[in-house]
Amino acid sequence: MLIRHETPGDVDAIHDLTWAAFKPMPFSDDTEADIIRALRAAGDLTISLVAEESSKILGHVAFSPVMINGAHNGWFGLGPISVVPERQRQGIGKALIAKGLALLNERGANGCALIGNPDIYSRVGFESDGRLTYQGLDTRYIQRLVLRGPIPSGALQFAPAFGP
Numbered sequence: 306m307l308i309r310h311e312t313p314g315d316v317d318a319i320h321d322l323t324w325a326a327f328k329p330m331p332f333s334d335d336t337e338a339d340i341i342r343a344l345r346a347a348g349d350l351t352i353s354l355v356a357e358e359s360s361k362i363l364g365h366v367a368f369s370p371v372m373i374n375g376a377h378n379g380w381f382g383l384g385p386i387s388v389v390p391e392r393q394r395q396g397i398g399k400a401l402i403a404k405g406l407a408l409l410n411e412r413g414a415n416g417c418a419l420i421g422n423p424d425i426y427s428r429v430g431f432e433s434d435g436r437l438t439y440q441g442l443d444t445r446y447i448q449r450l451v452l453r454g455p456i457p458s459g460a461l462q463f464a465p466a467f468g469p
């Protein structure tokens with residue numbers, strides 16, 4: 306399996322994959338695939354990686370700038386992330402996240418934050434200490450991984466493509 310940056314020819318496959326992966330999820334509002342297009346259009350798709358095997362896209366992850374208490378400060382958000390349903394729980398998501406974090410680190414980013422299932426993201430180094438908040442959400446779902454610099458605290462805000 307190859308993890309590589311997206312190319313223009315991957316755009317529709319990423320959209321279809323994201324739609325298919327999120328569709329069965331009870332928490333999904335089916336907007337995730339469109340969010341990726343909107344991030345790309347806005348120039349906010351900082352890193353977009355695909356997992357490819359035999360010329361088929363099996364997984365995708367997006368990273369985009371976030372703000373904490375109104376300041377970007379070198380922090381990025383992870384997501385949406387998707388793996389084709391028939392290949393989930395085989396390490397593809399973990400490989401995409403590891404590569405994305407390594408690239409963020411190379412770029413000098415201070416850290417990465419996300420909203421998601423702690424059972425999954427704690428396996429790849431994310432933690433929640435209750436210091437980041439997001440619209441009244443239970444802080445266990447708001448997780449972060451510090452690459453360098455201070456531990457952040459305050460209100461997390463995603464790129465405009467994610468909506469208000």
Ligand SMILES: CC(C)(COP(=O)(O)OP(=O)(O)OC[C@H]1O[C@@H](n2cnc3c(N)ncnc32)[C@H](O)[C@@H]1OP(=O)(O)O)[C@@H](O)C(=O)NCCC(=O)NCCS
Pocket residue numbers: 326327330386387388389392393394395396397398399400420421422424425426428
């Ligand atoms: C979430 C998703 C991207 C994870 O990708 P994946 O390839 O299935 O995950 P991996 O096999 O790399 O697993 C990574 C770790 O998380 C754990 N994990 C994965 N899915 C899990 C689940 N549903 N519940 C609990 N733990 C889970 C794995 O056990 C693994 O830990 P380990 O290496 O210590 O065993 C994938 O399941 C998916 O596309 N889901 C549908 C879309 C979605 O929910 N996206 C994320 C929204 S926050």
